[in-house]
Amino acid sequence: MTRNLITPAQNTWCPGCGNFSLQHTLKDILAGFEKEGRSLDDVVLVSGIGCHAKIADYLDINSVYAIHGRTIPVATGIKLANPNLTVICCAGDGDAYAEGLDHLIFAAKRNINITMIVHNNRVYGLTTGQYTPTSPLGFKGKSTPAGTTEYPFNPLELMLASGATYIARGYTRKMPQLEQLIRQGISHKGFAFVDVLQICASFFNMTEYYQSRVYDLNGHDTADFEKACIKAREWDYNRDAPIALGIFYEQALPTFDDRYPARDISTEERMRRIREFFEASA
């Protein structure tokens, strides 16, 4: 049965918002899964809180509309409890890089087999325009009217340092590439990280800036960590530089969930073992 992948919930993203591209991309990927005979019953979307997170209401698949910054621990718990599920996180840059940064680093460190998509518009939209960890130096937001006094950090470099085994960057105005990057991230066995540059139509419209600087990573050796570092540093989310899009790094390593095998013990056997423990402690 092919299901309608969009819920009747009213869409409230601003016209021109980058989130539409991501929603359509995910919808296309899910529809593709169905065509391949994969059941969407086995897919779970986990979102944070922010404009991006409304995607949990809009896509008609299993979802956990979680709390700000906490997509990854929720997704990790789901994956550990049922490793057969395909678990995809959609998080904002405030979610992933501010409130929940510790979880992001640990997900990479553990190589938990989930996919993390960061809707990186480099501004807080839902709270109406404050700087995020990836806003450029001097960004004038409502909490920093005189401009920020701190440099952004580079999420790709951070992920390389933390042990992520799939690191990619996409752009919402390059939808075919974006779809391919996310699809490959979902297929990747391990922690897949996709930073997605998108514009905020209301508070940080970077369309022209991105359009004139993005280019595709062609001929890049994704198995080479050193080259990945060099490419990741080319643009630091602050200074003017060409912005590479594509897969920066990919590596196959054992996953966290693989190390926790399912242990099926019947209730009777459990109770027998509990009794045995009591007896051995006398």
Place this chain on the structure above:
Amino acid sequence: MKELSVLVGGRAGDGINNAGAVVAQLLNHLGYFVYVYTDYPSLIRGGHNFALVRAADEPVGAYNDRIDYLVALNQETVDLHLPHCPDCTVVANADLVKSLQSGQAVSINSVLKAESAPAITGNSAMIGAFAKAAGIPWEIVGEVFRRHMPKAVDENTRVARRAYDQVHTSRPIPAIAGRPHTLISGNEAIGLGLVAGGLSAYIAYPMTPSSTLLHFLAGTAERFGITVIHPENEIAVILMGLGSAVAGAKTAVGTSGGGFCLMTEGLSFAAMAEIPIVIVVSQRTGPSTGLPTYTGQADLRFVQYAGQGEFPRFIVAPADPGEAYSWSAAAIRLAWKYQIPAFVLTDKTLSEGTYSVDYERLMDLPSPDPVLWDGQEPYRRYRVTPDGTSPLAFPGRKDAVVKVNSYAHDEDGITTEDAGLVTLMTEKRRKKEEKLKEEITRYPCVSVRGTAGAATALLCWGSVRNACDEVAARLGLRVIQPVVLSPFPDQQFSAACHGVERLIAVEENVTGQLAALAREHGVSADATILKYDGRPFTPDELLLRVQEVLPS
């Protein structure tokens, strides 16, 4: 009551806990009920540690300062404890205790040398020496070593035997008619109870005094078929726990007050999204870092009210491992039946204390099952039902779209700001509380002990009940212990208070938190006896303080 106490003392890192556990088993095998209290500073090495083993011919769960046998691994133990018990029988390590007025000393070093045994077996020499001084037959010592020495049984036994032979029996402990009981700690009992209740996963970040629960379950994970994870912090702990539960795994998390502070956003999420979770909170002395390795009962109000918004929660505070086992199993089942957070509220005294438990006499509580989706009508995660509980389905279930949401939501789990829907769903969650309140009338939520019908009663909760039991026995008082603290068991509590003319609240906090809770439910304590120095009430001390507030 026939009783005796043995104090084993030394430096942190000397293995005092293990030595205390073996001494407890010796007394257990002589037929006594035992209780072990361990006192240690927040240090890995150095500092003074002691284990106080109290044995009696009836169940005990508290210690007194009186000591009959002092096993001193170092001079400091003698200096600190001997002045308080000048008549006690001393067995000392001759290598480190240089000024001993009375008692017997054995050189651990020479015993180890003669047996070519490693330093780690040194405590066995002290245990052997104590056993002989206390006239414990060698057969019992050998049996206890075989059963309870975790490794190097032969070496430890030889070391104990050599020391045993160097000492004479100065104060024999008579064997009494009684079979050995199971000796387990409160945290072990909580872990076993959770496993019995169907636990699939336990997730925790280390924090005293909850850490031994993490260690116990991690060590027995394979045996009991559970997954145990130690993530980056307590925020991750509870959110992973909630993810795990969403996917259908019965999950518990554990911490102490400071860690629970970090869990409160997750707690509130669990409430709104109706995700079942068990949270074990083991209290220590606060506020803040406080006294990490000492006890307290100052977090009842915190646990009762933590989290933004209003929502039902189940809170149980067991007093001993028997209650901890049965109620931990009940907590996980009730959490799943009502899709709510359930707390097991314990403290350092219970978590880390060791007690005699009779497996055959463990309380059998009801074991309700969660309500699952029958697959008939399209799945709606938050379907409104007469009792407020929506049937559960888990992602992966064929043809179910499971939408879990932290926002106010409709029956499908889609975000809403509609006033009518918000009211409906708030009342839905409220209904679960009413149903839970009804359900727990079938559980023994208030324990009444001591002299039934006595007009003076001690009101207490958690581990303090054990000291109250003893005082009540000596003075002919009633003891009233609400085991379930949320939802508050009004009817059972007022029945328990029937005929009480003088109610004395006994708590290990500075404000009288249970007394205040009881007052909200229409029962006012006439006096409060409070203690907040991190040490548990001893029955002797409590007896004096109760006498102070009784009419002369």
